[in-house]
Amino acid sequence: MTSEIPRKGLLMLLVALGLTKGGVVKASKDQLVNCTCENPHCKKPTCQGAWCTVVLVREQGGHPQVHRGCGNMNPELCLGRPTEFVHHHCCYRSFCNHNVSLVLEEPDVDPPLLLILGPVLALLVLVALGALGLWRVRRRQEKQRGLHSDLGESSLILKASEQGDSMLGDLLDSDCTTGSGSGLPFLVQRTVARQVALVECVGKGRYGEVWRGSWHGESVAVKIFSSRDEQSWFRETEIYNTVLLRHDNILGFIASDMTSRNSSTQLWLITHFHEHGSLYDFLQRQPLEPQLALRLAVSAACGLAHLHVEIFGTQGKPAIAHRDLKSRNVLVKSDLQCCIADLGLAVMHSQGSDYLDIGNNPRVGTKRYMAPEVLDEQIRTDCFESYKWTDVWAFGLVLWEIARRTIINGIVEDYKPPFYDMVPNDPSFDDMKKVVCTDQQTPTIPNRLAADPVLSGLAQMMRECWYPNPSARLTALRIKKTLQKLSHHPEKPKVTH
Incomplete structure (x- = not known):
């Protein structure tokens, strides 16, 4: 043989x-x-x-x-x-090797050899069954002691299912990480994803759908990507699994999974769930007191500054530019702080290797939030700083959306998107190019902001985010520090109804 x-x-x-x-x-x-x-x-x-x-x-x-x-x-x-x-x-198709099972041919064995091996094999089977029983006993003991299983699956999952405890935070805060990024091990991600039940659809768009899901009684958000946006799922999965992105003002990642449901492939990204929804949704419903407006702005700036900065060392991260920053991609948490979501278009850069990783996504950003150098196609795509400057332009527009919904002397305006009075509801590339590049327009800053010292500072910051010369714009770090200085009032912001 x-x-x-x-x-x-x-x-x-x-x-x-x-x-x-x-x-x-x-x-x-x-x-x-x-x-x-x-x-x-x-x-x-x-x-x-x-x-x-x-x-x-x-x-x-x-x-x-x-x-x-x-x-x-x-x-x-x-x-x-x-x-x-x-x-x-x-x-030869993407992920076609995901669920393929193969079988080895059985070796040819001569009959006399089988007669000799028969008793030996029977003895081996008895030994194996005894070993299996012992293994099961030890396995049960390991589960009870809270040890990790052989697949790297945290016993916290087992505890949660047996006891009904709330374990999501403990699972994510435990040492059960990949070591390279902020995600759980791949097998654990798949286990968690397949224990999630979809409860209700909370958002739809060109990207796909967002659902509120339930994992052992805890709410999670499930973003289900459309088939044409596969590269965005791939990019977010790649970034979350390779970059240490755990930060209060970045949307918390739980798991990513590609699964076959209803005879079609579904791409899932599972994250923390925030019941207030996006900043865009929140501003539709909620007029803001100046201190709440500032809290939203400061926390969003903290998230952007964390993305933009490169952190060196074993617990470090490359610099990241978002490339699709807008109020729909900023979420409002229960503590009324913001966190930044949707990294499907993000680019990464490391100074040491001077390597610019722009991904492989054909999708472009949102036209309404595009900086003039993007609209007139003058942006230097080989320069990482260029992408950060476009984020700052877009952040100035998000600040404008917040400031417009802020109550000053009892006056507040309805929510409107940037350039609402200059372009159609779904503006084309040429619509935006004419307004931003040819006419060099920026959104009108309400005069009433000058009556409040915090909001007048916010207004000045917007102007410095919208300089036509990209390199003259504020940095995310400068925005964060300036907003933190404005935020010196002790009273806690409240949601008004």
Whole structure:
């Protein structure tokens, strides 16, 4: 009987199929597909290659193991017939290797050998059953002691399901993280995602839908991406799983999962749920006292400053520019602070390597919030600072939306979006270009803001966010510090009804 595949032969095979670092050969971007990546060399739960691969291998002295990843060389290997040691499968659509199962051929064994092996196998089965029973006892004891399971799945999930406790915060605050980003381990994310029940749809748009979901009695938000916005799901998943983004003013990430429901693939992003909804929704319903307006503005600025700054060290993060900042992508938490959401268009930059990661998303930002250099197509796309400057322009528009809804001397105006009196409800690129670039218009700042020292400071800040010269605009850090200085009144903001 032939011996099992040796480790050296396995390594050569995995290299040939692109499942180790040594097997990567660059392909043109328009040929690349996204694949599930589950093998010892995966740095992320997904990868990109010329095709997706699944390899089932029986190593020397071991059990069959499944390796999923991306292939980039020698497609002829994909045509090989399965043997008792290896079976490989290739496919050419994004994530087509996600749920593929393979089976190794059964080895041929001569009848006399079976007669000899029969009693030995029976004894081995009895030993295995005894070991299994012992393992189950120990496993139960481990669960009771709160240890992590073999899959890396936190026992907090088990405790929550057995006792009905509220465990989401404990799960996210525990040491059960990937080590590379702010997300839970990939297997735990999938476990959590599949325990979520959708309760009600709370928002719809071109991007897809947002639902309020329930996980062991706790509310979570589930963003279900439309099929045409797959790259946004991929980008957010990538950033949340590789970057330490835990911050009070950045939307809290829980899990990401691609699942098949109703015979179609659904892309889920599960985050903290905030019942007030977006800042856009909140401003429709709620006039603001000046101190509440300032609280919303300061907290949003803190989130933007955290995104923009690069933090060095093992607990660090690259600098991130949002590229689609608007009141719909800012959420209002129960403590009336803001947090920034939707990183589907974000770009990342690290000074050390001077590497600019712009992602692979064909979607563009929201036209109403586009800076003049974007509208007249003069932005330097190879310069990371350029993207931060466009965020600051958009942040000035968000400040304008907040200031307009603030009560001064008993007077407040209805909510309106920026440029509401200059462009149609759904403005085209050319509509915005004419107003912002040709006519060099900015939203009208209400005169009544001058009557309040806090809001007059806010008005001046808007003007400094809207300079036509991008490099002259305020930085997010300067905005944050200036707003914090304005925020010196002790009274706590209240929601008025």
